[in-house]
Amino acid sequence: MADARLEAIARECRVQIIRMLTHAGSGHPGGSLSVIDLLVALYFGRLRHDPKRPDWPERDRVVLSKGHAVPALYTVMAEAGYFPVEELITLRKLGSPLQGHPDRTALPGIEAATGSLGQGLSISLGLALGLRMRRSPARVYCILGDGEIQEGQVWEAAMAAPKLGLPGHGLDNLSVILDYNRIQLDGFVAKILDLEPVLAKWQAFGWTVLEIDGHDFDQVQKALDQAEATTGPVIVVAHTVKGKGVSFMENDPEWHGKAPKPAEAIRALRDILGVPEAAWSDHLARHPAQRAIVDELAALDKQ
């Protein structure tokens, strides 16, 4: 089922992801576009947080373990009010708090430094444990990449999670989401180091496993509800499309780690907004904010 509000926010975030990556001239569009719906669902549908008080001790925590997708995280944070949307285009520039990978010390609201894959689940376990020990109501959400879970440390954490927590209660304040887009850096996951049967693996380690379409807000919310009602650690395996929303990026490993050129970015925006080429100039005439972004990108081309 469609959630018009979340869909609109996600569309705006996709526009900003393309915009900021094009300005930066480098970065990771594929994994940002596959994870953005999950982040929108969290930041605009679930999180107990206060963008004006990022250090509020009882806030829910989001650990984006696949840190290279941080442009997606920056866009939801900006849309939620952590910092002005206009700062997004400082991504990866010298002196910007918007580092190429998440830097907890540079930007309030980032919970952990990630970017070296495989470390986020362990940190999330520690966060969940510490919050549980002081009986905080806060939850921890951890987002993993599918290639990322080839890292051994992920499975050390996976093995530990069901054993942690108060006696008899388990760790019931942690929800993990796997962004299962089936592509990593060098190519398709199934070709490089297949994860299958991935559900059975997590189950064997003692986890409750849910399986959803990671681009369907209704399914995401239901799964996260169910995770919250479950005792012990839960992983939501979210089937996603790498590059989702931009036709020429979808399912193409080439778009893992390169920024679009300005002309490509403008094509991408048209895809995201779902406007046919013939209707594009009319559309822009009616949407001055989008027109401004397109003009700005076109100007980059001339530089």
Add this chain to the structure above:
Amino acid sequence: MPAKASRAAFGEALLELGATDDRIVTVDADLSKSTMTAAFARTYPDRAFNLGIAESNMLGIGAGLALTGKIPFVCSFACFVVGRFETIRISVAYTNANVKIVGTHAGIAIGEDGYSQMGLEDIACIRALPNVPVIQPADELETRQAVAWAVEHQGPVYLRLTRQSLEPVCPPGYRFRLGRWLVLRPGTDVTLIGTGGTVFNCLEAATRLAADGVSAEVVDAACIKPLDEELLLASAGKTGHVVTAEDHSIAGGLGGAVAEALAEALPTPMRRLGVQGFGESGDAKGLYAKHGLDPAGIAGGVRKLLGR
């Protein structure tokens, strides 16, 4: 020769050497497009193993392969492969396995990706291991030489390579030898030692300094371990001043190694140029300027030491 990234020169050299030496194998962790072993993998698919994003396992498998007589090149970004230091320490170094560890994307020169992808402590870590030479070539020719040398050398090796293009600095006919440095420009006032991506900037700095009447002897230290103590002491003895420049943490790298050697054998006024604090995102040029590793910064460091 045009400028070329040492990772690209490495990929080409490996491809060529692989044609005649079938002991050579590559072991990767989902970065073969970036470490430039992808061409080797396409040409010799039976001798290339991409183990997914799992660097510890990659190192261990490399060590096992080496113990059966293969010559594995185990490759990732310097930060990720050396990040698995304890595996290197035991499975490779202590085992004395004939593994060639290749760390690409050295230093802040990678720019925009930021600190988490920058190899900045790798020299310090590997240098602490007793039996692993640390080698960082400065251009294409030196990279080809170092790769060929690594194949012949019995025992573990650490090769530190750059993402960015490097201008040629070594003369034609140059031969890499373990523990041997190369004087690229003779001088009398200061010994200016670079390694990898900073060597060319040291030469540029020397040109600037010459315009002010300062004569810098520029040295390419491709071999960070073992050092060329003979050349170091002879040059430092002559100039009386030593400056090191490296795209690595200021702690524990080339500068640290040179300081250790001089402190014991020939205490000499010296200045270390390197990366202070964590690296960060930015354009490589801006980062080099900020950390004083561009020609102006290196020349400035020399002037400070000389007091002019």
